[in-house]
Amino acid sequence: MLTAQDIDVRFGGLTAVNDVSFQAPADQILSIIGPNGAGKTTLFAVLSGFQKPTRGEVHLDGHLLSESPAHLVSRQGIARTFQVVRPFPDMTVLDNVMVGAFARTQNFETARDIANRVLHKVGLQGKLSFLAAYLTLPDLKLLEVAKALATQPKYLLLDEVMAGLNLREQHSVASMLEGIHADGIGILLVEHSLAIVARMSDRVICLDSGKKIAEGTASEVLASKVVQAAYMGIDHG
Ligand SMILES: Nc1ncnc2c1ncn2[C@@H]1O[C@H](COP(=O)(O)OP(=O)(O)OP(=O)(O)O)[C@@H](O)[C@H]1O
Numbered sequence: 001m002l003t004a005q006d007i008d009v010r011f012g013g014l015t016a017v018n019d020v021s022f023q024a025p026a027d028q029i030l031s032i033i034g035p036n037g038a039g040k041t042t043l044f045a046v047l048s049g050f051q052k053p054t055r056g057e058v059h060l061d062g063h064l065l066s067e068s069p070a071h072l073v074s075r076q077g078i079a080r081t082f083q084v085v086r087p088f089p090d091m092t093v094l095d096n097v098m099v100g101a102f103a104r105t106q107n108f109e110t111a112r113d114i115a116n117r118v119l120h121k122v123g124l125q126g127k128l129s130f131l132a133a134y135l136t137l138p139d140l141k142l143l144e145v146a147k148a149l150a151t152q153p154k155y156l157l158l159d160e161v162m163a164g165l166n167l168r169e170q171h172s173v174a175s176m177l178e179g180i181h182a183d184g185i186g187i188l189l190v191e192h193s194l195a196i197v198a199r200m201s202d203r204v205i206c207l208d209s210g211k212k213i214a215e216g217t218a219s220e221v222l223a224s225k226v227v228q229a230a231y232m233g234i235d236h237g
């Protein structure tokens, strides 16, 4: 169980995350939606140890995470992808993913086996020796997922991995992610594509200006008038 309790993140005068609490069981897919600037990426940064919260705590299976730096949080089992893809462009696809695997092993052969396995899982097994610089955007997104998976996480935090993909590509990535989830990895999803949110989520949280304004099933949250007003610009007057 991943738990966020009373999380605040302040940047000077700006409150990017404002008193957010939730629980994410590993057997569910939890989506976090909200307009641009709502605080979604900042919340992921807190959960993954990249950003220390101004207030509040994150626990994984009862262990406090929010005092630990990112590399220790990663070792505890939280992996994130970055909204803006960050490959090592001059390295091969396989080597990029091995970097992730070295988070948990010092052994070259073991790291290569892990990398091969996750590249197969995300569907990049045919491109192992390509330089990352030559991948298309959809493949770069898959590489981000593979790098995160190679750290062998309990939870995968996916920040807009489908942005820039067409609907067919989005659904194909969704199927792949559902397979990963079925292997027992908890998924937290930040996505603007509401079709994908509706398809994949067991629960949905909506943030607006850092605050949690709704939580429930996808159909409950997407039907909520406050969510529609904040997120979709639908004004019910
Ligand atoms: N390091 C930082 N320093 C100062 N302000 C920041 C920093 N990171 C984020 N912010 C601000 O915090 C707010 C939340 O940003 P965040 O990136 O978390 O939003 P988001 O929900 O991920 O948006 P998007 O949908 O555009 O990705 C924004 O107003 C942003 O400008």
Ligand SMILES: [Mg+2]
Residues within 6 Å of the ligand: 040, 041, 042, 083, 159
């Ligand atoms: Mg973001």
